[in-house]
Amino acid sequence: MRPAAEAMAADPQLLAAAVEAAIASRSPRLGRAAHARALRLLSPDLPPFICAHLVNLYSKLDLPDAAASALASDPSPTVVSFTAFISGAAQHARPLPALSAFASMLRLGLRPNDFTFPSAFKAAASAPPRSDIGPQIHALALRFGYLPVDPFVSCAALDMYFKTGCLGLARRLFEEMPNRNVVAWNAVMTNAVLDGRPFETIQAYFGLREAGGMPNVVSVCAFFNACAGAMLLLLGDLFHGFVVKCGFHMDVSVSNAMIDFYGKCRCAEKARMVFDAMRVRNSVSWCSMVVAYAHNGAEEDAFTVYLCARSAGEEPTDFMVSSVLTTCAGLLGLDLGRALHAVAVRSCIDSNIFVASALVDMYGKCGGVEDAEHVFFDMPQRNLVTWNAMIGGYAHIGDAMNALAVFSDMITSGKTAPNYITLVNVITACSRGGFTKEGYELFETMRERFGIEPRTEHYACVVDLLGRAGMEERAYEIIQRMPMGPSISLWGALLGACKMHGKTELGRIAAEKLFELDPQDSGNHVLLSNMLASAGRWAEATYVRKEMKDFGIKKDPGCSWITWKNAVHVFHAKDTKHEMNNEIRALLAKLKKQMQASGYMPDTQYSLYDLEEEEKESEVFQHSEKLALAFGLIHMPPGVPIRITKNLRICVDCHRAFKFISGIVSREIIVRDNNRFHHFKQYDCSCKDYW
DNA sequence: CTAGGGTTAG
Structure with missing residues (x-):
């Protein structure tokens, strides 16, 4: 080693600076070099804080094993080295090591300080609902006098209570806090959005303002999320003006939240304006723009944005790929979907549960059920969406046998409870596959067996199911005694069934209802007139056609398309x-x-x-x-x-x-x-x- | 030397 380097290695202050630089550059290579120097220095007169430095280094660089061994090799661990470890583990979503380190330091008789508690609460926030780990830490923080006066500790505890579903405790703590800063209000706002209570978010925002507080970028993001969740286009639009006046729009996350907000409020053009005005974009911006288009039926635009992102040098992330896969499903673009599958494999994200579920969904919707099965059966873990996508794939092709088999696997696996979509998909599969009895039984027993209340969608499925079996009268009875008002698709299913089985009178009733609910739709008129025509009731059929003409309802011209060599032929x-x-x-x-x-x-x-x-x-x-x-x-x-x-x-x-x-x-x-x-x-x- | 609340997906 050259003398200068030797001198630097021997100087703990310089070493500490090297560690700082490694953290700042987020470079494991620089970090390990600094560590190597530290090891050469290990001696009794080594300043004790060097080990804490190293724990901090490895925690920040997300190298958990190295962090653990650095902590273990600390001859006299302090609250600082433990806190560095706990905070690193909590930040990188490893709550269990964080909590066990917290327990170890207590066993060693070390007293957690005002820096330790926030990280411990953050780790406890991912404990299961109503777990007692959070309250235990709370009791400790109370004993040491950090709660409810220390704003950092209180905010972390507050967030923990929200995230573990203890709303009552969260609200009580919030009331007790003498120093409610913007972070405390933000914790209320963000968690209300996450729990699907957007109006509470907006209320909390005005609470913050009434208390004389200034919002920051986090509050602003939460506000836009709430507007997106409640579809409050006008309020969000108004807020946009305020945000620009304050300069918050210069923040990338704020702009991203605005893109998302406009997209969810069906304003893809405004989302695009925000996107275009951004001086700095990140991968979230691109992805949000893709989603904004995809949610508004502009799949081609969504795909174009994806291609632009790639040529701008963006790597395909798991978020991006799963979003773009939805657009493939919407476009029925099996070839595009396959190409994206290849991209996912190359980027090593094909086993990500979001990506894999999106692949199952895409293949199912694009008519590639065998490919959907491949992905599905290879997945190491599945969640509700995965199961639903696979059952939905079978439902699309009317494969009731496999849909029921996978549904039964889902139930017996016991890990994932079905939701209303699962039942829609299973009953649809039964209906299309001619499994009338099984489908009807599921509909009748879904409330008691799975605790799922039948919705309009389920009624529509069962009307389709009975209609297919020629039981239109039974279907009509069910429509008449359903608790909610029948929807368009419900009458549509009945009309389709009546047409199939020549039940002209009942079909007429369904058609009349459809004309009331959806007067401009040409398909229903065509269906009714075709039904009348096939019953030989030409005069009435002609009358319906004439009515269409009189009311200016035009039949959509039929067209079909096929993809060949990257071109669509219409x-x-x-x-x-x-x-x-x-x-x-x-x-x-x-x-x-x-x-x-x-x-x-x-x-x-x-x-x-x-x-x-x-x-x-x-x-x-x-x-x-x-x-x-x-x-x-x-x-x-x-x-x-x-x-x-x-x-x-x-x-x-x-x-x-x-x-x-x-x-x-x-x-x-x-x-x-x-x-x-x-x-x-x-x-x-x-x-x-x-x- | 250690800390809280943030944007995108199926």
Whole structure:
């Protein structure tokens, strides 16, 4: 060692400075170099605080084992070295080592000071609800006179009581505090938001102001979160002005909270304005912007922001990837989703529970249930959302057997209790899979078995379930005696069922209700007129069409799309503009002959207008989904499943035809319509002809 | 030498 370095190593003050520098640079390498020097110095006349320095170093750098051994090698540990250890463990979400170190120092007869208690309370805050560890520390702090006068200790205790669900104790402590600073008010505000009581947050904010206090960035973030949670766009917008006047908007977290607030209040444009105005952004800013778009049905914009973030040098974090995966699920972008799965693997975040659950969800929603299973069964741990996503995946394809099996695994595992979404998914799977009895039983017993109160969604599921089984009258009875007002989707499910089973009178009732609740929706009018038409009630059917015209309700034009080589090909009915038009027409004509040879008859019963039968046939043969399928068959190599998306429900004739085609050309065809998936395979469809 | 309240996800 050169003399200068030797001199520095021998000087404890310089060594302490080196440790400080290592902490500041957050560099384990510099930290270890400083430690190596300290080890060479270890001798009886070493100043005792060097060990405390090292404990602090390793705690701050999040190197728990090194911190523990530094603490253990301290010949005369002080309250300072213990406090450094406890605070490091508490800050890095390791409450158990923190609390056991706290216990050890008590056993050694060391008295915790006003620096130790805040960290001990922070660790105790992650104890289970109503655990007695927090109150025990409270008793100690009381005995030593830190509570309720010391603001640091009191604030930490306050936060701990909120986080362990002891609201009464928290409020009492807050009342007793003689020095209520902004941090105390912030603890009230942030915890009220976390517990879903946004109005209490806002109330506490005004409490702070009335007490003459000034908010800081934390209060401001909490306020925006509360506005987001309660959808208070006007209040938040007003507050935005105040925030800018005070200069708080220069804080990255505040701007991030504003992006989130505007996004949650359905104002993606304002979220974008905040984002664009930021001079400094971090990964949270990018992620919040993605979420703001994704929550507002702007999946493409969300994805574009993600791509911008990547080209701006942002690493894909677990937060970012799970958020972008939701947009893939919304776009039905299986290929994008797969690409993101690869990104997750490369970034070693694919086993993060949020990312993995988002993958299960995405694969389930995009019609890749086998991939969803792969991710699901490989996961080391699962939570409520994971289970729900997997059951939801099975529900999408109507696989009631597997949905019930996974649901049963969830119950027997005993770790995660089902919630209302779980039940919606299981009953939906039963309904779509034809498990009428099982689904109905679950609905009837969910309150007593799982303590889940049936909501409108469950009623909608069960109406669908009974309707599918041809029990529309029973479904109608249930609708009439349900405690809450029936929703649009409920009447919609009944109308769909009535149409399927020719229950024209009941269908009319459902349709009338739908017209009241949702007068502009074209789908319901079309459904009613089709139902009347297929019952041979042409005059009424025509009347409904006329009404639509009179009230200016336009039928959404049907269109289908298919992805091929990174491009989306969109088809409309009777579309001739596509460059492959001739090939497509020729293939469809050929398929029609083959299908007819296998017993196919065109289903033209819903063609309303006075066309000759031949014209009707030609009309249904130009439906957008058939054009898209032909395009797929021409381009995609044999064996590759063809995935088509349609903006409306798939038509009856196309459904029938796709079953034949899947058998004739031995190809899996997956159609996602605006209601569900249809998985065609060997002359059959997963929906079992009910949708 | 040691301390409290903060922004994003399924």
